[in-house]
Amino acid sequence: MSDTHAQTVSFVRDSMLPPEPPPAAQAGAIRWLRENLFSGPLNILLTLVGFGVLWLVASTIWPWLSHSVWNAGSMAECRKIIAATWGPDASGACLALIKNRWNQFVFGFYPSALYWRPVLAFGMLFLALAPVLFSESRSASRRVMALAVVLTFVIAQILGAPGMALVLMALAMLAWVALIELRPGWALLASCLYPFVAVWLLWGGSLWSPAMALAGFVIGYLVWRALSRLGMLAFALAVLAAAVWWLLLSGWVAQALAAALPLRLQPVSSDQFGGFVLSITIGVSGIAMSLPLGVILALARRSDLPVVKMFAVMFIEFIRGVPLITLLFVASLLLNYFLPPGTNFDIILRVIIMVTLFASAYMAEVIRGGLAALPKGQYEAADALGLDYWKAQRLIILPQALKISIPGIVSTFIGMFKDTTLVVFVGLFDPLKAMADTIRASFEWKGAYWEPYIFVGSIFFILCFGMSRYSMYLERRLKRDHR
Amino acid sequence: MKKFAFFGTVAAMALAATGALAAEGDTLKEVKARGVLNCGVNTGLIGFAAPDANGNWSGFDIAYCKAVAAAVLGDPTKIKFVPTTGQTRFTALSSGEVDILARNSTWTFQRDTDLKLDFVGVNYYDGQGFMVRKDLGVSSAKELDGATVCIQTGTTTELNLADYFKANGMTYQPVNIDSNAEGEQQYMAKACDAYTTDASGLAATRASFADPENHIILPEIISKEPLGPAVRHGDNNWGDIARWTLFALIAAEEYGVTSANIDELAKSSTNPEVQRLLGTTDDLGKMIGLDAEWAKRAIKAGGNYGEIFAATIGEQTPIGLARGLNAQWTQGGLMYAMPFR
Known part of the structure; x- marks a missing residue:
C-alpha cells in the first residue's frame, strides 16, 4: 500500500484540524436511545410495548396515590374527603390508616410507654454488628455507628422515652462506641453479650435471668479450657456442666441475686x-x-x-x-x-x-x-x-x-x-x-x-x-x- | 448423639404427657392459681373481637370472656387474650393453651364429640347469607343459578354453599378467597356476582362499603351457625362455670338486671329468681366452686346479654345487627336461660 501512496498523494498536511464534535446522532442521549431502545424493528416494538405497560400501570396507580388522605379518623371519613376534594367518582388511598x-x-x-426498648435493642444491633460487618473499613463502620446512635436517640425521644432512660441509653451507646474505637478486641466480646442484653430489653423482667443464661456459657467455656487436654471428653464435660447449671442452679441463683439487687425492667x-x-x-x-x-x-x-x-x-x-x-x-x-x-x-x-x-x-x-x-x-x-x-x-x-x-x-x-x-x-x-x-x-x-x-x-x-x-x-x- | 438425646427427650415428654393428661382436670384451680384467664379469641372479627389502637380488645366474644374472668377471678381485666386462627383454635383449647374458647365457633356434632370439646351454650345464632349488587336484579338466592360466588375456603360456609345449590338443583362458579378482606375486594372488583359468609359478617361488610345502598343482602339464610363458647371435654365443673356465666348474662336481661341497676336490685329486689341470681339468697356459687356474688360480678363486667349485644354489634353500632333469633324467648327469639334454682 505505501508505495501507491507515494505516487498519488501530492501533499502532506502539516497542521492538525481542530477535533469536530461527533455527529448529533452519535452522541449523548440520542445515541443512548438509539443503541439501547430503538436499535432494530424488534427492539422498537418491545420499547413501545414496554412504555405502554408502564403508562398503563402508572395511570392506574397514580390517581389513586395522588388522591391520598392523611388526616381522617375512619375509611368513611376518608371517602368523604376524597369525594369532596376530587369529585364523587375519584378513588384515593386512605393513608390515614397508616398514620393512625x-x-x-x-x-x-x-406497651406504648416502652417503645424505646425495642428501638434501643434495634439500634444496639448495629453497634454489635458494626465491628463484624464492617471489619474491612473503619470509616464505614464509624458512619454506621454514628447513624445508629443518633437515630436511636432521636427516635426514642420522639416516641416518648422517659428522660432517665434517654440519658442511660445515650451513655450506654456512647460507651460502647468508645469501646469499639479504643479496644476492638473487647468489642467482639461485647457483640457476643448483645443477644442477652437484647432479650432483656425486649422481654424485660429481671436482668439476672439472661445473665444467668450467659453464665452457663461462661461456665461451659471455663470447664472446657481447664480440661482442654482431655480432647473431646472436655467438650462433653463442658456441655454437661453448662446443662447442670441451667437446669438446676441458675434459677435459684437468679432469684437470690434478684433479691439482693433487683435490676428489673417492666416485663x-x-x-x-x-x-x-x-x-x-x-x-x-x-x-x-x-x-x-x-x-x-x-x-x-x-x-x-x-x-x-x-x-x-x-x-x-x-x-x-x-x-x-x-x-x-x-x-x-x-x-x-x-x-x-x-x-x-x-x-x-x-x-x-x-x-x-x-x-x-x-x-x-x-x-x-x-x-x-x-x-x-x-x-x-x-x-x-x-x-x-x-x-x-x-x-x-x-x-x-x-x-x-x-x-x-x-x-x-x-x-x-x-x-x-x-x-x-x-x-x-x-x-x-x-x-x-x-x-x-x-x-x-x-x-x-x-x-x-x-x-x-x-x-x-x-x-x-x-x-x-x-x-x-x-x-x-x-x-x-x-x- | 445429639439426635438420640432429642428423640429421648421427645419420648420422655410423651410419657410425661400421658401421665399428665390423666392427672389433668381442675381448670378452675389452675386459673385461680395463675390469677389470669387465658381466653382464646379471633385474631380480628369486626364486632366480635378486635383490638383498638392501644391494643385493648373489645367485642361481643370479648365481653363474654370478661364476664367469666369477673365471675372466677373477681376482676374482668385479669385476662390474657390468646388470638387463634381457624386452624389453631381447637388445638389451642385441647392442648391447654387456653382455658376457654370464645371465638365465634359453630357448634357442630363432630366438634362436640370427635374433637372432644364441650360447647357450653350459644351466644349468637348466626346463619349463612348472600350479598349481591342491586343492579344484578336478583331478589332471592333461588335466582342465583349459574352465578359466580366468592367463598372463603376451608370453612363450613363452603360446604353449606355446595349443599344449598345441590339441593336446589342449581350450579355456581366458586371464586376462592382466603380472608374476609380479600372477599370484599374481589366482590367490589366484580370478580363475583355474590359474596357469601355469615349474615353478621355480611351486614358489617355492607355497612363498610362506600355505597351500601347499591348492595342487598338476600333474605335466605341457608345454614344454621350457632356460635358459642367451648371448653375441653372432661372438666365438667369448669364447663358448668362457663355455661352458667352465659346463662347469667341472658337471664339478667330477661329479669331486667342491668349493669346500672344491679347494685340496687341486689339489695331491694323482691323477685326470688333475681335474688338467687345475684346471690342475695341461696348460695348457688358454692355449688360450682365460686362465691355467692359470682353472677353479679359477671353481669357488672359488661352488662347483661342485651347490653353487650347493643354495645358491640347491635343496631346502634355501625354493624347494625337486629336481635332477630338472638332476642329473648319472651320476645320471639331463641335466647333462653335455664332457671337459676
Whole structure:
C-alpha cells in the first residue's frame, strides 16, 4: 500500500484540524436511545410495548396515590374527603390508616410507654454488628455507628422515652462506641453479650435471668479450657456442666441475686409482640444462629466420619423436605401435647428455634456449594502445611468458601426474613397479614385493602434491599483474587 | 448423639404427657392459681373481637370472656387474650393453651364429640347469607343459578354453599378467597356476582362499603351457625362455670338486671329468681366452686346479654345487627336461660 501512496498523494498536511464534535446522532442521549431502545424493528416494538405497560400501570396507580388522605379518623371519613376534594367518582388511598395505626404495624401490642426498648435493642444491633460487618473499613463502620446512635436517640425521644432512660441509653451507646474505637478486641466480646442484653430489653423482667443464661456459657467455656487436654471428653464435660447449671442452679441463683439487687425492667409477654418488632426479632435471631449451624452442618455433610455424615444428611434432607408451615404448626400445637401441662415454653422462642433449624438446612447446602467450589489444591495445601482439621477449615477453607457463598447466604437470609410473615398461621401477629386483618376488624378501617400491603411491603423492601446492597458491598470488599 | 438425646427427650415428654393428661382436670384451680384467664379469641372479627389502637380488645366474644374472668377471678381485666386462627383454635383449647374458647365457633356434632370439646351454650345464632349488587336484579338466592360466588375456603360456609345449590338443583362458579378482606375486594372488583359468609359478617361488610345502598343482602339464610363458647371435654365443673356465666348474662336481661341497676336490685329486689341470681339468697356459687356474688360480678363486667349485644354489634353500632333469633324467648327469639334454682 505505501508505495501507491507515494505516487498519488501530492501533499502532506502539516497542521492538525481542530477535533469536530461527533455527529448529533452519535452522541449523548440520542445515541443512548438509539443503541439501547430503538436499535432494530424488534427492539422498537418491545420499547413501545414496554412504555405502554408502564403508562398503563402508572395511570392506574397514580390517581389513586395522588388522591391520598392523611388526616381522617375512619375509611368513611376518608371517602368523604376524597369525594369532596376530587369529585364523587375519584378513588384515593386512605393513608390515614397508616398514620393512625402505624405503631401497631411496627410494635404490635407492645406497651406504648416502652417503645424505646425495642428501638434501643434495634439500634444496639448495629453497634454489635458494626465491628463484624464492617471489619474491612473503619470509616464505614464509624458512619454506621454514628447513624445508629443518633437515630436511636432521636427516635426514642420522639416516641416518648422517659428522660432517665434517654440519658442511660445515650451513655450506654456512647460507651460502647468508645469501646469499639479504643479496644476492638473487647468489642467482639461485647457483640457476643448483645443477644442477652437484647432479650432483656425486649422481654424485660429481671436482668439476672439472661445473665444467668450467659453464665452457663461462661461456665461451659471455663470447664472446657481447664480440661482442654482431655480432647473431646472436655467438650462433653463442658456441655454437661453448662446443662447442670441451667437446669438446676441458675434459677435459684437468679432469684437470690434478684433479691439482693433487683435490676428489673417492666416485663412484656410474648403475646404483646407483633408487627415488625416480631418479624425482626425472629428474623435477626434466625439469621444469627442459622449461619454457624449451617457451617457446622455443611462440614458434617462433607465429613469422612460416616455417622456424622449420615446425621447431617438426614437432618438437612428432612428439614428441606418439610414445608416451614408444618414446622411452625409442630412448634405451636404438637409440642403442647408432649410438654406437661403448665409448662410455659415461650411461643416466640419455639418459632425462632424452628425457623433457625429450617434456615440452617438451606444454609448448609449453600455453604456446601462454596466448599465444593474450592479447588482440591487448597485442601491439599492446608494438609501440606501440617494444619489439623479445624485449623485448616478455619484458616484456609472456610474464608474462601464463605466468600464464594455470599450471594447464596444473603439470599437465604432475605428469604428467611420474608418467611417470618408465615407466623400468622400460629396466631402470632406478623405485620403483613395478621396485623392488617386485625386492624381491618375495627369498624373504622374495615374496607381498607391496599394501604396496609403497600406500607408493610415498602418497609420489607427497604430492609431486604439493604441486606442485598450490603452483600454486594461485601463482595466488592473481599475481591482479592485475580478475577 | 445429639439426635438420640432429642428423640429421648421427645419420648420422655410423651410419657410425661400421658401421665399428665390423666392427672389433668381442675381448670378452675389452675386459673385461680395463675390469677389470669387465658381466653382464646379471633385474631380480628369486626364486632366480635378486635383490638383498638392501644391494643385493648373489645367485642361481643370479648365481653363474654370478661364476664367469666369477673365471675372466677373477681376482676374482668385479669385476662390474657390468646388470638387463634381457624386452624389453631381447637388445638389451642385441647392442648391447654387456653382455658376457654370464645371465638365465634359453630357448634357442630363432630366438634362436640370427635374433637372432644364441650360447647357450653350459644351466644349468637348466626346463619349463612348472600350479598349481591342491586343492579344484578336478583331478589332471592333461588335466582342465583349459574352465578359466580366468592367463598372463603376451608370453612363450613363452603360446604353449606355446595349443599344449598345441590339441593336446589342449581350450579355456581366458586371464586376462592382466603380472608374476609380479600372477599370484599374481589366482590367490589366484580370478580363475583355474590359474596357469601355469615349474615353478621355480611351486614358489617355492607355497612363498610362506600355505597351500601347499591348492595342487598338476600333474605335466605341457608345454614344454621350457632356460635358459642367451648371448653375441653372432661372438666365438667369448669364447663358448668362457663355455661352458667352465659346463662347469667341472658337471664339478667330477661329479669331486667342491668349493669346500672344491679347494685340496687341486689339489695331491694323482691323477685326470688333475681335474688338467687345475684346471690342475695341461696348460695348457688358454692355449688360450682365460686362465691355467692359470682353472677353479679359477671353481669357488672359488661352488662347483661342485651347490653353487650347493643354495645358491640347491635343496631346502634355501625354493624347494625337486629336481635332477630338472638332476642329473648319472651320476645320471639331463641335466647333462653335455664332457671337459676
